[in-house]
Amino acid sequence: MTYLGEGWDSTATLVGGWVERRPRREEIGPQLVRESVVMPWLAPRLPLPVPVPEVVSSSPVVVRHELVPGAEVDVLTAAMGRQLGEFLLALHASSVDEATRLGVGRLVLPVERFRAEVRVPGGEELLARLDDLPADTLVHGDLGPEHVLGAGGALTGVIDFGDLHIGDAAIELAWALHxxxxxxxxxxxxxYGVTGELRERASVWHRLGPWHEVLHGNDIGDPRVVEVGLAGVMKRL
Structure with missing residues (x-):
């Protein structure tokens, strides 16, 4: 048994060749179960390997899936950029109606918590932009360096679909472009065919990213996380 690490929502352990994931909070259990329903439908439509979990325990919730090959990439190349662009084209072409039928919901941003807990100059102007963002595409929702894997000079997989939702395609481009x-x-x-409008919306999502870190720090009672999050908020604004 090998401990692989943890994110904000779940822990991962390699057990007998399988990755076992467990929720860190009770409300994450249904999220892991939803992945076990959606990913078998979605995975064959994507050009890179992704986790396809199955539920092995319902109380407590435990899911498992095959280990997706690769590791976090040190040097991202143009070839990898083309691979990720093709991956996003396939993901974003997936049926929103079918994803909704399988239990995927729309993103609900904690705007009132942002206002109450992240009080910074210029913050209200950014929050005002959120009202105009579309929600018409199936998106990964948390695309970043720790979730894009590679080996041998190529991308080998994308992991952690816990934040999969119906939202704005530009959220996927926040990290990837900035x-x-x-x-x-x-x-x-x-x-991917990024337009000027997509690029501008990606900038909004990029600037919003650290706001979630502030809220997470408050939730777990860690002022250091809050401090880092606030520094990120100010830097990106």
Whole structure:
């Protein structure tokens, strides 16, 4: 048994060749069960390997899936950018109606908590932008360096679909366009067909990212996490 790590929502352990995931909070249990329903439908439509969990225990909730190959990538290349662009094109072409039928919901942002807990100059202007963002695409919802795996100079998989939802396609481009090397971001943008409007919305999501970290720090009672989150909020604003 090998402990693989934990995110905000779940822990992962390698047991006998399988990755076992357990919720860190009670409300995450249904989220893991939902993945076990949605991912068998979604995985065959995607050009990179993704987890396809199955429920092995309902009380407490435990799901398991095959280990997705690869590790976090140190150097993101143009070829990888094209791969991720193709992955996002396939994901975003998936049927919203079918995903909804399988239990995928729309994103509900904690705007009132943002207002109450992240009081910074210029913050209200950013929050006002959220009212105009669309919610018409099936999205991963938490695409970042820890969830995009690679090996041997190529991407090998995408993991952690716990935040899968019906939302704005531009949320996937926040990290991919604003926190990656220019050659990667440019290749991804060309492959995906990023428009000026998409790029601007991606900037909104990029600036909003650290706000969630502040709330998470408050939830777990860790002022250090809150401090880092606030520093990120100010830097991106």
């Amino acid at each position: 926190s990656t090397p220019p050659e990667f971001a440019s290749a991804l943008a060309d492959t």
